[in-house]
Amino acid sequence: MTQIVLTNATIVLEDSVVQGTVVVQDGLIRDIFSGKVVAAGAVDLDGDILMPGIIDLHTDNLERQVLPRPGARWPSRSAFLAHDAQCAVAGVTTVFDALCVGNLNFDDEDRIQTFQDGVKDLTALAETGLFKADHLLHLRCEMPAKDMLRMAAPVLDHPLMRMVSLMDHTPGVGQYADLERYRKRRGIDGSSLARIDAEIAELQAQRARLRAPNRQALLELVRARNLVIASHDDETIEEVEANAADGINISEFPVRLAAATHAKAMGMTVIAGAPNIVRGGSHSGNVSAADMIAADAVDALASDYVPPALLEAAFAIADSGVPLHRAIGFVTTGPARMAKLNDRGRIAPGLRADLVRVRRVAGLTAAVSVWRQGSRVA
Template sequence: MSETILTNARIVTRDAVVSGSLRIADGRIVEIAEGPSAATGAIDCEGDLLIPGLVDLHTDNLERQVLPRSNARWPGVSAYLAHDAQCIAAGVTTVLDALCLGDLGFDTERGQTFRDGVRDLDRLADAGVLKADHHLHLRCEIPALDMPEALDSVADHPRVVMASLMDHSPGVGQYRDLVRYRAMRVRQTRMTDAEVEKRVGELLERRDRLRRPQRDWMLARIAHRDLPLASHDDDTEATIAENLADGIKISEFPVTHAAAKAAKENGMEVIAGAPNIVRGGSHSGNVNAAELVEAGRVDAFASDYVPSSMIEAAWGLAARGTLPVPEAIALVTDRPARMARMEDRGRIAPGLRADLVRLRPFEALPALRGVWVAGERVG
C-alpha cells in the first residue's frame, strides 16, 4: 500500500479550516488528523492551505490551444497536452472539456476541433499520459445545421458526462445586443458590414426554422444517458420556463439578473463564469457575476476560457470577505463535482479521491505549490 502524509497544513474541509495532517493511501484520503505528524517522510506543507482539486464543468481552453492565432491550427495532440498542463497548473484536477457541436457560420474551425478533440482525448487518456482527469461536455449549438450529425457521433461516448444547449444566434442570449454583435463580427472577420448583415438575416431565418425541432431531437437523442443538462446564456424568465419544461436543471452563465433569479427561484442550479469575477465584469457586456454571488444566485464557477480564473475567483471572494474560505472553495470543488454527479471528489474527507491542491496566499492571489491527482503528485 503506497502512503503519503501531508503535515503542517491548513486543511479546508466542507465546514472548516483544520490545522493538521492528511494521510493518503492508494489514491484515497484515509485520515484527517489535527496537529502535526511525526511520521518519517511526511511532507511539510509549511502552513499552506490544502484544498480539494478543482472541478471545471466548462472549459473552452482546448480551442485556444488548437487555434493560438487565427488560421494557425496547432497539432491536436500537442494542443491537448498543453491544455492539460495548464489545467494542472491552475489546480484543476477534473476537467470537463466543453467541445462545441455545430457552427453558425462564423466559427468554421470548430467542427474539426470537436472531432480531433474527441479522438485525441481517447488516445491520450487510454495511454495514461494526461495529468488531469478529463471528460467531455457536449456544447450543442441548437440552430446549427451540422449539430445533429456531430451529436449523433458521440451520443453514446463513455467519456461524455454533461451536455448543454446553446444558441449563439444574433439577438438572443449573450448576443442579444445586435449593434454590438454586428460590430464584433466585422471586427473578428474580414466581412463587410453588408456581408455581416446578410449573414445575420440568414441566421435569424434558420433559428426560426430549426431551433425547436433540433432542440427536441437533441433532448430525445441523449435521453437514455440521463446526463446533467444545462442551458447556456439564459437571458429571460421565459427562457428559464422553457428549460424547466424540458427537464433542464442547470443554468450556465445566465446573462441577466432576471434569468438568474428565475432559475434559482425555480430550483435550478446556476454556474457563473470565473473570468467574470476576476475581471470585475463580463467581457461581452452582460451581468456582473459578483453581483449574482452577493445575491446568493451562484452555485458554482466554471473557467469558461481561462483555467486559472477558477481558483483566483474563489480565493478573491474569500480574501475580500465576501464568503468564508470553505464556502468560496466549494464553488470550484464540491458544488461542481455534485453537479457532474461525481460523488467521489470535490471534498477533503476520508474515502474520497485524493485530488488535492496546496496553495499559499500572496496578497489577494493564490500561489499554487503542489497538485495531486488520485494521490499522485503531478504538479
C-alpha cells in the same frame, strides 16, 4: 500500499477550515486529523492551504491551444497535452472539455475540426497515462445549427461523455442580444456592414426553422442516456421556465440577473464564469458574476476560457467576505454535485485524493503542488 502524509496544513473541508493533517493511502483520503505530525516521510506544508482538486465543468481552453494564432493550427494531440498541463498547474484535477458542436458561421469551421479532433484525441490519450488531469466530455450543442444533431449523436455514447449544454448563439438572443456589439465583433475581420446584416438575417431565419426541432430531438437523445443537461446563456424568465419544464436543471452562464435568480427559485443550479469574477465583469456586457453571488444565485464557477481563473476567482470571493470553505466550494463541491461525481470535490475519508496545495503571496494565489488520486501531477 502507497501512503502520503500531508501535515501542518490549513485544510479546507466542506463546511469549515481546520489546521491539521491529511493521510492519503492508495489514491484515496484515508484520514484527517488536527495537529502536526513529525514523522519520517511526512510532507510539512508550512501552513499552506490544502483544498480539494478543482473541477471545471466548462472550459474552451483546448481551442486556444489548437489555434494559438488565427490560421496557425497546432498539431492536435500536442495541443491537447498543452491544454492538459495548463489545467493541472492551475489546480484543476477534473476537466470537462467543452467541445462546440454545430456551425453558426463565426469561426465555427475551426471549432468543428477542434470538436472532431478533440474526441479522437481524448479517446486515444485517455489510457496512455500522459494526462495530468482527469478529462471528461461536455458537448456544447448549437440548437439552430444545421449539422448539430448529425455530429453530436454518435458521441453521446462515448465512455467519457458526461454533460451536454444547449446553446444558441444566434445574433439577437442570449450572449449576442446586443446586435450593435455583435456587428462590431463581426466587423473585426473586415466584413462589411451589408454582409454582416445579411448574415444576421440568415441566421435568424435558420433559428426559426431549426431551433425547436433540434432541441426536442437532442433532449430525447440526452435523456435516454441520463447525461447531465445544462442550458446556456439564459436571458429571460420565460427561457428559464421552459428549460425547467424540459427537465433541464442547470443554468450555465445566465446573462441576466433575473434569469439567474429565477433559475434558483425554480430549483435549478447555476454556473457562472470565473473570468467574470477575476476581470470584474462580463467581457460581453452581461451580468456581473459578483452580483449573482451577492444574490445567492450561483452554485459553481467554470473557467470558460481561462483555467487559472478558477483558483483566483475562488479566493477573490473569499476576500470579499465569503467564508473560505464556501468560496472554495464554488470550484469543488458545487461542480461535483452538479456533475454527479460523488467520489471527489471534498476532502473527506474514502474520496479520491485530488488535492491542491495553495500559497498566497503579496496578493497572488498560486497552486504550489497538485495531486490526482494521490499522485503528484504538478
